[in-house]
Amino acid sequence: MRxxxxxxxxxxxxxTLRYYERIGLIPPVxxxxxxxxxxxxxxxxxxEFIKCMRNAGLPIEALIEYVNLFQQGDHTTQARKELLIEQREQLRLRIEEMTNTLARLxxxxxxxxxxxxxxxxxxxxLTETEIG
Incomplete structure (x- = not known):
């Protein structure tokens, strides 16, 4: 696909696609x-993965690190998992903040x-008083 x-x-x-490739967010095409x-x-x-993660607010730096770890091979599995767990917690906190903000709004x-x-x-x- 072009x-x-x-x-x-x-x-x-x-x-954006060129930028993502240039900074290492997506492997070279x-x-x-x-x-x-x-x-x-x-x-x-x-x-698709990067777009989903970016839409959720994950920082570019964390995603670049994830892609780099992935490209290094299976010995980075634990590091990738820890990175994703950390990002999930950050996302959970942002969701909580947004939920509180939504309630306030x-x-x-x-x-x-x-x-x-x-x-x-x-x-x-007033209108009734004026009429009456």
Missing amino acids: MAEVSLKFDLTQD NRNNNGIREYTEDNLRWV DSKIENYGQGINRKEKELSR
Whole structure:
């Protein structure tokens, strides 16, 4: 699959794909005789994995480290697992913070709703008084 197709499939710009490859977030992509990148199924799995992890907020540095460890072979399995466990904990903490923030926003929005209802009732009382 060519870069333009991968870009569309994963909703990433071609510049982003080149950047990910250049910094080592995805392993090097093979090129055909004309120098055009040809993404394999393995490449696509890496792109999908990195996009998923980035969408979850994992830092580029941690992902680069993970890819480097993966490329070093099976003797890095434990280090990769520990890195993923650490990132999972960081993500869990961010989710907790976001959940708390969401609850606070919901509360603030509810307060605005109650304030509007109060104002509407006051206006309707004023209107009734003026009519009566």
